[in-house]
Amino acid sequence: MTLTNADVARLADLARLDLTPEELSVMAGQLDVILDAVASVSEVAGDDVPPSSHALDLTNVFRVDEVHQSLSPEAALKMAPAVEDGRFRVPRILGE
Amino acid sequence: MTSLIHATAAELADLLSTGVVSSEEVTRAHLDQIADVDGEVHAYLYVDSDRALDTARQVDRKRQQGEQLGRLAGVPVGLKDAFTYMGAPTTCGSKILEGWYPPYNATVTQKLIDADMIILGKTNMDEFAMGSSTENSAYGPTCNPWDLHRIPGGSGGGSAAALASFQAPLTIGSDTGGSIRQPAAVTGTVGVKPTYGAASRYGLVAMASSLDQPGPCARNVMDAALLHEVICGHDPKDSTSINAEVPNVVAAAATKDVRGLKIGIVKELGGEGYEPEVLARFREAIDLLANAGAEIHEVSCPHFPAALGAYYLIMPSEVSSNLARFDAMRYGLRVGDDGSTSTEQVMRTTRGAGFGAEVKRRIILGTYALSSGYYDAYYGSAQKVRTLIIRDFTQAFETVDVLMSPTSPTTAFTIGERANDPIAMYKADLCTIPTNLAGNAAMSIPAGLGDNSMPVGVQIMAPPQGDDRLYRVGGALEALLQDKWGGPLLGTLAKEAR
Structure with missing residues (x-):
């Protein structure tokens, strides 16, 4: 398994994560080593073994449908990077 | 009387309740x-002095007025910076959350407040709890109080170092692959990862949600039990919270009796790659338990060697999903928003600037393991291994009451030693990871010192909801070891500090 810088760049793109050229090449090498170390995982379990996504047997949990005090708009917006008219202000979304 | 900073939490609780000292x-x-000492140790990211003193005076007043207070009322505690605490910055060791004040309290935090405990401040950690050395903190490493050139473990190195340098009698940690137990082992302290779901994850900044578990850190087993009792219990705000009674860990810690108890030694957790001194201390601990009447069995958990690989696929997969929330839109850092840049580019720039190297590495690894074409080979296979690990534990617990192993293959390494070798760093959690994958309970307690005069820890593992067994064995072993040493392992550090 060899990950190229281009492979890592594509993954960084999927993860919405800017990496510098130096970070890309260091990481490509390190990820190769890590993937080599974990590769044998695919050889351990046979087809008859079911996957576990979780340690516990999870069942859906419902709560009583009661009205509770929730976060006020002021509290929710207090740590926002930008606010406008009582809302989160985000950068440009549509292509111009 | 021992000085107030060297006293145990239980002793402090008694001194407080009898009015000998005030909170x-x-x-x-x-x-x-x-x-005095945190300039050197750097266990805390934030010290909440004024509020701590105010709260202490309030608790003293309540006590004077004859209010019924909890056992740990007025006792100080340090909180890992992964837990939200209103009025204090919560950074999770990351630049992306620098200066963020959370709008709500974690359930664990609220339970400390409701128990009238005094939160001293927020302790240092690897960024988003990713690491085994606290070197990945964006705010600089924590040093091991036994040797300031060495790591205090991680991710909860701050919580462990605060205990070992007498900057708190109790601290809170969170454990995803060993982040409570490995720091405990390398600092000569006690750390417990309760059964998954025992303590609420509400308000714990998520790393890998199917593995994360808050737990108590202390200098002795009884103190850990008292804190365990405070922070555990059902929470409707966490859908994976266990809705059952918390095992009686305080009573279990007091029994100090292992007669007839069946202890399994995990064959796969030892041998090559383990420091001889770590194995020697482990063997001595087992011999003490055998002499005290425990039955020792060798047990095989054949799939444990695959646990590390499975963990390093499952955990990054969950990390890559969980950390998508840091998108620069609603809170935290925002970089490059100059009015002309797109939302997506601002996300990329911010995440690139705000996350450290290890976090980026795991996001990319997780994105890869989950990506189309690789999902079955990586994430899918790892989930199957997880099933096999759970089965290994289930089978082992059919014949023994608890399992034991070293906590970590080595004593504390030096700062910088493994910084550029991710695999060497990951191996620090070789013995602790299986428990997170299977969701059962585990504890690390000090077992002595290695050749380098650095602490060695031993791990006790119990079935899900068998947390009381950890405290029974841990309490008994601690008493046997302290008889041999003539006092607690940390006593030597306390003497130096005086």
């Missing part, structure tokens, strides 16, 4: 110690 005095003693 203000106890709190001030710890704040003074922080001022």
Whole structure:
């Protein structure tokens, strides 16, 4: 398994994560080593073994449908990077 | 009387309830110690002095007025910076959350407040709890109080170092692959990862949600039990919270009796790659338990060697999903928003600037393991291995009551030693990871020192909801070891500090 810088760049793109050229090449090498170390995982379990996504047997949990005090708009917006008219202000979304 | 900073939490609780000392005095003693030594240790990211003293005075007043208070009322505690605490910055060791004040309290935090405990401040950690050395903190590493050139473990190195340098009698940690137990082992302290779901994850900044578990850190087993009792219990705000009674860990810690108890030694957790001194201390601990009447069995958990690989696929997969929330839109850092840049580019720039190297590495690894074409080979296979690990534990617990192993293959390494070798760093959690994958309970307690005079820890593992067994074995072993040593392992550090 060899990950190229281009492979890592594509993954960084999927993860919405800017990496510098130096970070890309260091990481490509390190990820190769890590993937080599974990590769044998695919050889351990046979087809008859079911996957576990979780340690516990999870069942859906419902709560009583009661009205509770929730976060006020002021509290929710207090740590926002930008606010406008009582809302989160985000950068440009549509292509111009 | 031992000085207030060297006393156990249980001793402090007794001194407080009998009115011998006030919480203000106890709190001030710890704040003074922080001022004296934390410049060197760097266990805390934030010290909440004024509020801690205010709260202490309030608790003293309540006590004077004859209010019924909890056992740990007025006792100080340090909180890992992964837990939200209103009025204090919560950074999770990351630049992306620098200066963020959370709008709500974590359930664990609220339980400490409701128990009238005094939160001293927020302790240092690897960024988003990713690491085994606290070197990945964006705010600089924590140093091991036994040797300041060595790592205090991680991710909860701050919580462990605060205990070992007497800057808090109790601290809170969170454990995803060993982040409570490995720091405990390398600092000569006690750390417990309760059964998954025992303590609420609400308000714990998520790393890998199917593995994360809050737990108590202390200098002895009884103190850990008292804190365990405070922070555990059902929470409707966490859908994976266990809705059952918390096992009686305080009573279990007091029994000090292992007669007839069946202890399994995990064959796969030892041998090559383990420091001889670590194995020697482990063997001595087992011999003490055998002499005290425990039955020792060798047990095989054949799939444990695959646990590390499975963990390093499952955990990054969950990380890559969980950390998508840091998108620069609603809170935290925002970089490059100059009015002309797109939302998506601002996300990329911010995440690139705000996350450290290890976090980026795991996001990319997780994105890869989950990506189309690789999902079955990586994430899918890892989930199957997880099933096999759970089965290994289930089978082992059919014949023994608890399992034991070293906590970590080595004692504390030096700062910088493994910084550029991710695999060597990951191996620090070789023995602790299986428990997170299977969701059962585990504890690390000090077992002595290695050749380098650095602490060695031993791990006790119990079935899900068998947390009381950890405390029974841990309490008994601690008493046997302290008889041999003539006092607690940390006593040597306490003497040096005086």
